[in-house]
Amino acid sequence: MSLKDKLLSSFIAFEDYLEDDSPIHDVRNEAIKHFEEKGFPTKKEEAWKYTSLRTLLKEDYSLTPYKESVVEFKDVKKYFLHEVDTYKVVFVDGVYSSFLSQTTHDKLDVCLLSAAFSKDKYKSVIETYFNKVAKSESLTSLNTAFAKEGAYIFVPNHVESDKPIEIINFSTGNEAAAMLQPRNLIVVGENAHVQIIERHQSLSGNAVLTNAVTEIFAEKRAHLDYYKIQNDQHTASLLDHTYIHQERDSICKVHTFSFGGKLTRNNLNFYQNGEHCDSVLKGITILEDNQHVDHNTLVHHISPNCESHQDYKGIFDDKSTGVFNGKVLVEKEAQKIDAFQQNNNILISDKATINAKPQLEIFADDVKCSHGCTIGQLDEDAMFYLRSRGIGKKEARALLMYAFANNVLESVKIPELKKRINKLIANKIGVSLGFDL
Amino acid sequence: MLKIKNLRAGVEDKDILNGIDLHVSPGEVHAIMGPNGSGKSTLAAVVAGKEEFEVTEGEVLLDGEDISELDPEERAHKGVFLSFQYPVEIPGVTVTNFIKTAINETRKAQGMEDMPAGEMLKKIKEKADLLEIDRKFLSRSLNEGFSGGEKKRNEIFQLAMMEPKLAILDETDSGLDIDALKVVANGVNKLKSDDNAVIVITHYQRLLDYIVPDYVHVLMDGKIVKSGPKELAYELEKRGYDWIKEELV
Ligand SMILES: Nc1ncnc2c1ncn2[C@@H]1O[C@H](COP(=O)(O)OP(=O)(O)OP(=O)(O)O)[C@@H](O)[C@H]1O
Ligand SMILES: [Mg+2]
Numbered sequence: 001m002s003l004k005d006k007l008l009s010s011f012i013a014f015e016d017y018l019e020d021d022s023p024i025h026d027v028r029n030e031a032i033k034h035f036e037e038k039g040f041p042t043k044k045e046e047a048w049k050y051t052s053l054r055t056l057l058k059e060d061y062s063l064t065p066y067k068e069s070v071v072e073f074k075d076v077k078k079y080f081l082h083e084v085d086t087y088k089v090v091f092v093d094g095v096y097s098s099f100l101s102q103t104t105h106d107k108l109d110v111c112l113l114s115a116a117f118s119k120d121k122y123k124s125v126i127e128t129y130f131n132k133v134a135k136s137e138s139l140t141s142l143n144t145a146f147a148k149e150g151a152y153i154f155v156p157n158h159v160e161s162d163k164p165i166e167i168i169n170f171s172t173g174n175e176a177a178a179m180l181q182p183r184n185l186i187v188v189g190e191n192a193h194v195q196i197i198e199r200h201q202s203l204s205g206n207a208v209l210t211n212a213v214t215e216i217f218a219e220k221r222a223h224l225d226y227y228k229i230q231n232d233q234h235t236a237s238l239l240d241h242t243y244i245h246q247e248r249d250s251i252c253k254v255h256t257f258s259f260g261g262k263l264t265r266n267n268l269n270f271y272q273n274g275e276h277c278d279s280v281l282k283g284i285t286i287l288e289d290n291q292h293v294d295h296n297t298l299v300h301h302i303s304p305n306c307e308s309h310q311d312y313k314g315i316f317d318d319k320s321t322g323v324f325n326g327k328v329l330v331e332k333e334a335q336k337i338d339a340f341q342q343n344n345n346i347l348i349s350d351k352a353t354i355n356a357k358p359q360l361e362i363f364a365d366d367v368k369c370s371h372g373c374t375i376g377q378l379d380e381d382a383m384f385y386l387r388s389r390g391i392g393k394k395e396a397r398a399l400l401m402y403a404f405a406n407n408v409l410e411s412v413k414i415p416e417l418k419k420r421i422n423k424l425i426a427n428k429i430g431v432s433l434g435f436d437l
Numbered sequence: 438m439l440k441i442k443n444l445r446a447g448v449e450d451k452d453i454l455n456g457i458d459l460h461v462s463p464g465e466v467h468a469i470m471g472p473n474g475s476g477k478s479t480l481a482a483v484v485a486g487k488e489e490f491e492v493t494e495g496e497v498l499l500d501g502e503d504i505s506e507l508d509p510e511e512r513a514h515k516g517v518f519l520s521f522q523y524p525v526e527i528p529g530v531t532v533t534n535f536i537k538t539a540i541n542e543t544r545k546a547q548g549m550e551d552m553p554a555g556e557m558l559k560k561i562k563e564k565a566d567l568l569e570i571d572r573k574f575l576s577r578s579l580n581e582g583f584s585g586g587e588k589k590r591n592e593i594f595q596l597a598m599m600e601p602k603l604a605i606l607d608e609t610d611s612g613l614d615i616d617a618l619k620v621v622a623n624g625v626n627k628l629k630s631d632d633n634a635v636i637v638i639t640h641y642q643r644l645l646d647y648i649v650p651d652y653v654h655v656l657m658d659g660k661i662v663k664s665g666p667k668e669l670a671y672e673l674e675k676r677g678y679d680w681i682k683e684e685l686v
Contacts, residue, residue, distance in 0.1 A: 181596065216482065385525040388485045389535075389595065390513035390543035403529030 003057045003179075004039055008032070011145055023117060027131050029361040031144035038138035041329055045431040048059045050323040050355045051265055051294040056237055057170060059207050061179035069093055069172040071203070072135040073100060079201050080166060083416040090152040094180045100168075108194075113185055114258055116152040125154060129187055133245040133271065135216050139242050140313065145212040148383050150214075152185035153196070157189035158220070164195040164414055169212075171236070173204025184214040185254065188222040188250075195225040195414060214242045219252040220322050226415055231260035234289065235426045237397040241267045248274025248303070255412060256283040257421055258293045259428050269298040272334075275305045282422075283312040284318060284405045287352075288319035294323035301364075310341040313405050316352035327359040328369060335364045341371035345402060346378060348397075382384070398429045438463050439484070439603055444495035446483045453479045455659035456495070461603070464631040468645055468670060471656035472678050474597045477638045478522050485519040486512045492493045499603070507609045513539075514546040516602030519611050520592040522638075526560050527579040532591065535579045536598050543599070544627040559658070564597040568624045585612030593621050597628055601627055601650065604628075622647030642674040 001009075013034050020026075032261050041048040055116055071092050080088065087110045090100035096112050103110045131147075134140050139198040156357045188194050202208045218224050230238065249386040258264055270279040279392050285293050299308040314322045331338055345354045356370040378400050386396035405425060410420040439461040446454040446502055453476045461467050473478055483490050484497055486509035497505045504512050527535070541551045552560075565572060568590055580588050589609050596604055606625070610618055629635065637648055644665060645653075653669040654677070655659045663669070663681055 055547075150511035215629065377527070382525045382527055384485075384487050384489075384509060385527070386518075386535075386539075388487075388513055388519050389539035389599070390510050390544075390546065392510050392542060393508065393541055395542060396510075396539070399530060400527070401529055406529035 003059075003061065008036055009054040014146060016266075016348075018148075023123065023129060025124055027300060028145050028147065031141040032138075034136050034139050034141040035145060035185070035311050037261045040069050041138055047296060047325065050321070051263070051292065052384075053263075054317065056209055056263060059177040059209065061177045061207075061209055062175040063179055064094075068095060069174050071097065071100065071170060071172065073436060076100070076170060076201075076203070078335070079168060079199060081197060081414070081417055081420065084164065084414070086163050087161075088168065089153075089165070090168045091149065091171070091178055091182060092170045093174065094169070094182065096150060098310040105395065107151065107159050108161055110198065111152050113152045113183055114148060116185070122152075124326045125187065125297040129215065130185060131215070132214055133217065134241070135243065137241070139239055139269075140213050143183055143211050143241070146181045147183040147213075149184070152184070153186040153194070155188045155194045155303065158191045159189065161195065163199055164417075167198045169200045169205075169210065171200075171202045171208045171210075173202065173206035173208075175206065175372040176336040177207040178209075180208065180210045180212075181211065182212045184212070185225075186214065186216045186351070188216070188218045189223040190219045193223040193252070195227075197227045197229065197414075197417065198233055199229045200236070200238055201215070202233040205233060205235050208236040209239070210237070210430065211239045212241065213259075214240075214244065216244040216252070218244065218246045218252050220247045221249040222247070223251050226255070227412070227414075228254065228266070230256065230258040230264055230293075233260065234262050234291065236261055237263040238263045242269065243271045244279070246270065246272050246274065246277045246279065249276045251275070251278045251280075253280035253282070253411065255408070256281075256295070258283065258285040258287070259424055261291065261293070264293045265293075265296065269300070270308065271300045272303050272308075275303050275435040277303065277306040279306075279410070281308070281310040281312075282408045282411060284408050285312070285314040285316075285322055286401075286405075286423070286425065287322065288317040288428075289320060290318070290382055291320045292322075294325070296323070296325045298327045298329065299339065301328070301330040301339065301436065302397065304333060304335045304337070307338045308340065310343075310375045311408055312343045313342075313408055314345040314354060315348065315401055315404065316354055317348040318346065319349070321352065322354040324354070324356045325359065326357075326371070327361070328371075330360075330367055330369070332363040335366045337364065337367040337369070339369045342406070343371075343373045345375045346401070347375065348378070380398065385396040393431070398426070401429050402426075405407045438500060438519060441484070442498070444480075444483070444492065444497060445569055446490045446492045448481065448490060453490070453495075454483065459654065459657070459661065461634045461636065465652070466629070466635045466637065466650045468646060468650035468667075469656055470640065470653060470670065470680055474648055475656045476659040477656055478528055478607055479659075481519055481607045481636075481638060482603060484512075485509055485517055502567045505549055510542070510546070512631050513599075513601075514543050515606050518596055518599055518601035518604045519675050520589075520596055520604065520606045522607040522611075524552055524554045524580050524588040524592055526581045526583075528581045530579050532577060532579050532594075536561070536595060539595070540598060542659070560598065561649040566592050567597060567627060569620050586614060586617050589613055590617060590621055591625050597624060600628065604633070605638070607638045608640065609637070610641060618644065619647060642670045645670050657681065
C-alpha cells in the first residue's frame with residue numbers, strides 16, 4: 001500500500017477515534033479531501049523541481065506510536081537551551097511529555113494544541129486563527145487533516161514573554177520508521193514580544209519523516225523572533241511549513257539553521273497585511289554527505305510601506321545539494337516597499353550542487369527591490385593570505401567559512417543561543433577556533 | 438639564511454622565474470627592483486609557498502633546509518613572512534582575532550602553549566603604538582574597506598606581531614603617504630636585528646633611504662640580471678632600466 005493510501009485509510013480510524021464535536025471536524029475533512037486530490041508533490045511541480053520525495057515516501061512509516069516512550073532528561077539535555085531558563089513544550093513521538101515540558105498560563109499561554117481544541121476558553125481563539133493563514137497546499141492539508149497535537153502559544157496584548165519558549169519534537173526510533181505531523185499555533189498579540197526556538201530531534205538512527213505546520217499571527221506592533229535549529233540525524237527528514245500573518249508595525253524574524261537531517265524542505269511564507277511591517281528571513285545552511293536542504297520562501301507584500309530582508313548563506317560539501325527559491329510578490333497596492341534578498345553559496349566539493357532561483361513578481365511601481373545571488377568556491381587568494389600567516393589549511397578554511405556565515409548570526413538575540421550555533425558551526429566545519437565571531 | 442638556487446617557476450605553460458640565484462644572510466637587507474611584470478611578486482609568492490605557481494627547477498633553502506615542498510603555513514612557522522602587494526580583504530574576521538589566531542597557530546606548530554591573553558594584549562598595544570595604528574582599527578574586519586595605505590600599515594603591524602626570521606616586503610611603500618612611509622620604515626628598522634633578514638621589493642629609491650639595503654638586485658624577465666650596493670638604486674632611479682638591457686646584449 002502506498003503511503004498516500006495508508007494515510008487515507010488511517011484517517012477514517014483517526015476521525016472515528018476523535019470526538020464528533022471537535023471544533024475542527026469539518027476542517028479536517030476538507031483537508032483530507034484536498035490531500036486525496038492532490039497527493040504528494042512531485043518534481044513535475046515547479047516548486048518541487050529540485051526536491052524529490054520519492055525515496056522518502058517508499059518507507060513503511062508507522063503513523064501512530066504503539067507504545068509510549070520514556071525519555072530521561074539527562075539523555076536529551078543537550079538539545080535544550082539549558083543555559084537559560086525557558087518555557088518548554090516537548091513531544092516524544094508526537095505525544096506530549098509533561099515530564100520534559102515546562103508550560104505556563106501565567107501571563108501567557110504556553111501549552112498544547114489538543115488542550116486548546118478541547119477547552120471552551122480557547123474556542124474563540126481556535127475559531128479566529130486555526131487554519132486561517134495556512135494555505136491549501138497538499139502537504140499542509142495532510143497535516144491539517146491529522147492536526148491533533150503541537151504547541152499552542154498565545155501571548156496576550158502588551159505582554160512580553162519573560163523567557164524564550166522551546167518547542168521540541170523528539171522521536172525515539174521505537175518504530176523502524178515513523179511519520180510525525182506536529183501542528184503549532186502561535187498568536188502574538190498587539191505590542192507583545194516573544195522568542196521561540198524550534199527543534200526536531202531524532203534520538204536513533206531509524207527513519208523519521210516529519211511533516212510540520214506552524215501558523216503564526218503577529219498582531220499590531222508585535223515582535224516575534226523565531227529560531228529553527230535543524231541539526232537532526234542523517235536518517236531524519238523534515239517537511240516544514242511555516243505561515244506568518246503580520247499586522248501593521250509588526251516585526252517578525254525567522255532564522256533557520258540547517259546543519260543536519262537527510263532531506264529538509266522549508267516552506268516559509270510571510271504575509272504582510274498592514275503598513276510598516278518588517279519581515280526578516282535569515283538562514284545558514286551547512287551540508288555534507290548526501291544531505292539536501294530546500295529553502296522555499298515567500299514574502300507577500302500586500303500593504304504599502306513595508307520591508308523584507310532575506311539573507312541566506314549556504315556551504316555545501318561532498319555530494320550535498322541545496323535549493324534556494326526565494327519569491328517576493330509585491331501587490332499593486334503595496335507601494336514604497338523595500339524588499340531585499342541575498343543568497344550566497346560556497347561549494348566546497350565539486351560534487352555538491354546548489355540551485356538558486358530568485359523570483360520577483362512586482363506589480364507596484366514605486367518599490368525598492370534588490371536581490372543578489374552568488375555561487376563560488378573559497379577564495380584561493382584569501383586562503384593563501386591566511387596560510388602565509390601560519391594558519392593551517394583546515395583552520396583557514398574554517399575561518400573563511402565562519403566569516404562567510406557570520407553576519408547571519410549577528411541578529412540572533414539570545415546570546416546563549418548564538419554561542420550554541422557558533423559551536424554547532426565549528427563542529428560542523430570540524431574545527432575549534434580560539435574565539436567566537 | 439635564505440639560499441635560492443637556480444629557481445625556475447611558472448604557471449601552466451608560462452615560465453615566470455627563469456633561474457634565480459639569491460643568497461641572504463642574517464642581518465642583511467636586500468632590495469629587489471625591476472620593471473612591472475618582471476616576476477618580483479612571483480618570486481615572493483614562491484618563497485612563501487603559493488601553490489598556484491609550480492616550481493620546475495632549483496631549490497629554496499631556509500637555514501639549509503629545502504622548503505620548496507612545504508605548505509605556506511609550514512613556511513610561516515619556520516619564520517617566513519610576506520607583506521602582500523595586494524592584501525586580501527577578509528570580511529567577518531577582525532584584525533585582532535586574525536592576528537591572535539595567526540600567532541597561536543604558529544606557536545602551536547612550534548610546540549608552544551597559546552600566548553597568555555594578557556601578554557597578547559600588551560603586545561598588540563605595543564606594536565599598534567609603534568606603527569601609530571588607532572586601536573579602533575583593530576576591531577574592524579581585516580582589510581575590508583581599508584585604504585591602500587591602511588592595508589600596508591596593517592601588513593607591517595602583522596609583521597611586528599609575528600617577528601619572523603625572513604620578511605619579504607612586496608611594494609609596501611606603494612600607497613603610503615610620506616609620513617606613513619617614515620612610520621612604517623621606522624617600524625621595520627626597529628624589528629631589524631642581526632638574526633633576521635629583510636627583502637624589500639620596491640620601485641622607488643625613496644623607501645631605501647629609510648630601510649637601507651646592503652644589496653640591490655635588478656630582476657628582469659624572471660632573472661636577476663644585476664646586483665650591486667645601495668648606490669645602484671640611485672642609478673636606477675635616474676636612468677631607468679634600459680641601460681641594463683643594453684649592457685646585457
Ligand atoms: N597566476 C598567473 N597566471 C598567469 N600569469 C601570471 C600569474 N601570476 C603572474 N603572472 C605573470 O607573471 C609575470 C610576473 O608577474 P609579477 O606579479 O611577479 O610581476 P611584478 O614584477 O611583481 O610586477 P609589478 O611591479 O607590476 O608588481 C607577469 O607577466 C604576470 O602577468
Ligand atoms: Mg608585484
